[in-house]
Amino acid sequence: MIRQEAWPEGTPAWIDLMIPDRLVAQAFYGPLLGWDFAVGGPETGYYTMALKHGQPVAGLGEPMGNEAAPASAWTTYLAVDDIEATVELARAAGGTVLLEPMAAMEFGRMAVLTDPTGAVVGLWQAGTHTGANLVNEPGTMIWSEALSDDLAAARAFYGAVFGYEVADMSGPGFEYASVSLPGTTPDEAVGGLGGVGTQPEGTPPHWQTYFAVADTDAATALVLELGGHVLDGPSDTPYGRVARVSGPAGEQFSLMSTTEPESADGPV
CATH class of the missing domain: 3.10.180.10 (2,3-Dihydroxybiphenyl 1,2-Dioxygenase, domain 1)
Structure with a gap:
């Protein structure tokens, strides 16, 4: 929409x-x-x-x-x-x-x-620009997360600034939490905070952008054809098939499959 x-x-x-x-x-x-x-x-x-x-x-x-x-x-x-x-x-x-x-x-x-x-x-x-007018469908942003080696510090900071509701999703070998806006539920999460085990050792703290694609494997192959690099995956997750890649100047981002259809032209 x-x-x-x-x-x-x-x-x-x-x-x-x-x-x-x-x-x-x-x-x-x-x-x-x-x-x-x-x-x-x-x-x-x-x-x-x-x-x-x-x-x-x-x-x-x-x-x-x-x-x-x-x-x-x-x-x-x-x-x-x-x-x-x-x-x-x-x-x-x-x-x-x-x-x-x-x-x-x-x-x-x-x-x-x-x-x-x-x-x-x-x-x-x-102001006149409100941000992205389309999300969560092929070719648009589908997820954002802050990754570091200190989940506790990230939770404290973003909680203090934005009042996020935090839901812990950690498992063996990794720390992760989803964040939701005040008064909403984890099912309405707007992003994530990742700690130890979510990235290769030595990766600097950063916000990671995920773009939705209809077919992660095909999109990953296209990354290579266009001169980018595949850093990890594709691999299956509970939320979709994901690959971490980099673009022509070395910028990192992720691709995630979605079954959400593309919007038709014009407002709906």
Whole structure:
């Protein structure tokens, strides 16, 4: 279903990728996820919206001016109602602000911080751009999770900032919890927090984006054809068949199968 309202506070609302060459990224993600692209003007640094059925689902950007290029990675932006207040909550809870709240023209207000484990996460207060208009279907974001080696610290931080309801899902050799918005149930989880055993040893803390695909094996094979790499899988999980892969600049993300049909063109 196409959504055009602002996402509830604490929901992963948007994702974008800073990459040295957006045209290379378009050549990779377009065929892989069925995206079209709308390129912004020079005042936006040619920030590019990835579109599915004409609806924004992700962003692609390049460093502007003389900015040093950061390591290429997908950034998850959590929806907030008052970005200044949320940034202060994050500071008080042990987060580090990398980018103070700033206006993104009329589109909204953004900030970027690291949680106490070191994972980078963005905040988005909607203006004319509310975030992803399509999720949970092929070619769109289906899941987001913060991964580190300190689940307790992550739970404490995100609980303090967003008031998440946490459901422990840990098992032998790994620690994991789903998070839901206040007043909702684990069945309505908006994301996850992973600790020990969820990633290969030495993986830095980060937020991981999962994209839905109709066929994980076919999509994984296409990643290789398009010049990406397969890091793990495909393998079956209780929630779908999953593969962890990387794109043309080394950015990591995951693919997850879904039986959800694609939306028809236009709002439903």
